Amino acid sequence: MIDISVPDIVVGRLPLYLRSLQKMSQEGQQVTSSQELGEVLGISAAQIRKDLSQFGEFGKQGTGYNIEYLVEQLQKILNVDRVWDVVVVGAGDIGSALARYQGFANRGFRVTMVFDSDPNKIGKQEGSHIIQDSALIVDVIKKAGVKIAMIAVPASQAQKVANQLIEAGVKSLLNYAPTSISVPKDTHLQHIDPAIHLQHMTYYLD
Amino acid sequence: MIDISVPDIVVGRLPLYLRSLQKMSQEGQQVTSSQELGEVLGISAAQIRKDLSQFGEFGKQGTGYNIEYLVEQLQKILNVDRVWDVVVVGAGDIGSALARYQGFANRGFRVTMVFDSDPNKIGKQEGSHIIQDSALIVDVIKKAGVKIAMIAVPASQAQKVANQLIEAGVKSLLNYAPTSISVPKDTHLQHIDPAIHLQHMTYYLD
Numbered sequence: 572m573i574d575i576s577v578p579d580i581v582v583g584r585l586p587l588y589l590r591s592l593q594k595m596s597q598e599g600q601q602v603t604s605s606q607e608l609g610e611v612l613g614i615s616a617a618q619i620r621k622d623l624s625q626f627g628e629f630g631k632q633g634t635g636y637n638i639e640y641l642v643e644q645l646q647k648i649l650n651v652d653r654v655w656d657v658v659v660v661g662a663g664d665i666g667s668a669l670a671r672y673q674g675f676a677n678r679g680f681r682v683t684m685v686f687d688s689d690p691n692k693i694g695k696q697e698g699s700h701i702i703q704d705s706a707l708i709v710d711v712i713k714k715a716g717v718k719i720a721m722i723a724v725p726a727s728q729a730q731k732v733a734n735q736l737i738e739a740g741v742k743s744l745l746n747y748a749p750t751s752i753s754v755p756k757d758t759h760l761q762h763i764d765p766a767i768h769l770q771h772m773t774y775y776l777d
Numbered sequence: 778m779i780d781i782s783v784p785d786i787v788v789g790r791l792p793l794y795l796r797s798l799q800k801m802s803q804e805g806q807q808v809t810s811s812q813e814l815g816e817v818l819g820i821s822a823a824q825i826r827k828d829l830s831q832f833g834e835f836g837k838q839g840t841g842y843n844i845e846y847l848v849e850q851l852q853k854i855l856n857v858d859r860v861w862d863v864v865v866v867g868a869g870d871i872g873s874a875l876a877r878y879q880g881f882a883n884r885g886f887r888v889t890m891v892f893d894s895d896p897n898k899i900g901k902q903e904g905s906h907i908i909q910d911s912a913l914i915v916d917v918i919k920k921a922g923v924k925i926a927m928i929a930v931p932a933s934q935a936q937k938v939a940n941q942l943i944e945a946g947v948k949s950l951l952n953y954a955p956t957s958i959s960v961p962k963d964t965h966l967q968h969i970d971p972a973i974h975l976q977h978m979t980y981y982l983d
Contacts, residue, residue: 582977582980582981583977585976585977585980586972586973586974586976586977587957587973589976590955590956590957590970590972590973591957594932594956594957610959611957611959612957613959613966648980649976649977649979649980650979650980650982650983651976651979655975655979655982657975664873664874664877664878665874665878667870667874668869668870668871668873668874669971671870672870672871672971674932674955674970674971674972675971675972678972678976679972679975679976679979680972680975718982719975719978719979719982721971726800726880742982743975743978743979743981743982745971745974745975745978749796749880750796750800751793751796751797751800751817751818753816753817753819759978759981759982760819761974761975761977761978763969763971763974764796764880765875765878765880765881765927765951765969766792766796766880766881766884766885766886767792767793767796768792768951768967768969769861769863769885769886769925769949769951769967770791770792770795770855770857770884770885771788771789771791771792771855771967772925772949772951772965772967773855773856773857773861773885773925773949774788774791774854774855774856775788775949775965776856776861776924776925776948776949776965777856
């Protein structure tokens with residue numbers, strides 16, 4: 572079902588569709604339409620239909636989408652019909668918030684390890700995790716086979732940590748450090764930097 | 778200089794260019810090229826030249842870009858040649874991390890107020906801020922004239938808080954709650970949801 576040729580920008584919208592559909596489902600709704608979904612998300616109904624049509628036929632004309640079925644299909648397409656282990660590197664404010672974050676439940680992820688290089692933090696409890704020594708990243712993560720990591724260290728350390736994670740076999744990095752990092756072609760990288768988002772919006776402010 | 782017709786996807790790349798240029802500048806570098814910038818960012822040199830050309834002539838053929846000048850120009854274009862006041866609503870893990878976040882310095886923003894609805898938190902110190910009562914959002918923010926807010930409340934409260942912020946005159950919302958929210962056409966909205974970014978990447982994982 573997965574077509575390697577689907578543009579990345581389309582792939583990037585699927586999690587938004589899934590989140591909205593899961594919310595509708597939790598609220599007891601059973602059927603929706605591309606119109607309704609579009610209004611919730613600020614995306615045109617035509618765009619949603621076109622995006623979904625790249626992966627199959629999910630609705631019948633006139634009757635809309637069965638939400639439960641579409642949720643299941645999107646979870647399969649996005650490979651979140653399972654639970655992925657995720658490591659957090661950096662137990663500062665942001666790393667701690669991520670280690671305790673409740674928003675991953677039912678969305679395919681659970682944080683299983685937290686690392687920091689600060690001797691005062693190593694061995695301490697963070698949420699339900701014991702903070703481990705960053706010096707052990709390569710060994711511990713390789714052994715555990717974890718493929719996904721969130722980087723929440725200072726900008727100056729981000730590239731070094733990314734290199735260690737990649738050496739450990741991690742293939743998906745979510746970088747919270749406010750800096751660019753370089754990764755090999757087979758590693759997926761996304762950034763979360765609030766200043767980037769805010770600057771995008773101040774462009775439009777007077 | 779600002780052209781209203783520039784596509785939003787181009788605008789969204791400018792903060793990435795600015796961040797990389799500021800890093801180069803801090804490291805003492807004076808000149809760069811679209812090739813070098815492209816390698817750092819994983820964006821083609823042609824795309825960078827095309828994006829920048831929408832706003833003017835910033836480099837001479839063969840000599841590259843003067844970093845300090847390009848930083849100044851991008852700051853003007855993005856309206857971050859000033860410092861914007863930003864409010865944080867929600868003093869949980871994420872809101873607290875945002876209130877103390879060091880990554881806004883030199884990037885055009887400072888957090889000036891933090892709100893929460895929990896009586897146990899109101900009046901307490903969070904970083905350099907006293908947590909204020911969310912019931913006062915409309916009055917306090919209207920009086921202060923703040924235009925930018927970050928929402929870090931539970932998903933169930935996000936729409937209500939967004940409505941209050943909009944009533945208070947806020948025009949740019951950065952939403953950390955893991956839910957869609959609806960805003961009027963003249964309000965800018967961006968989302969930060971780590972599960973969305975992770976699901977985008979698990980699409981490509983086996």
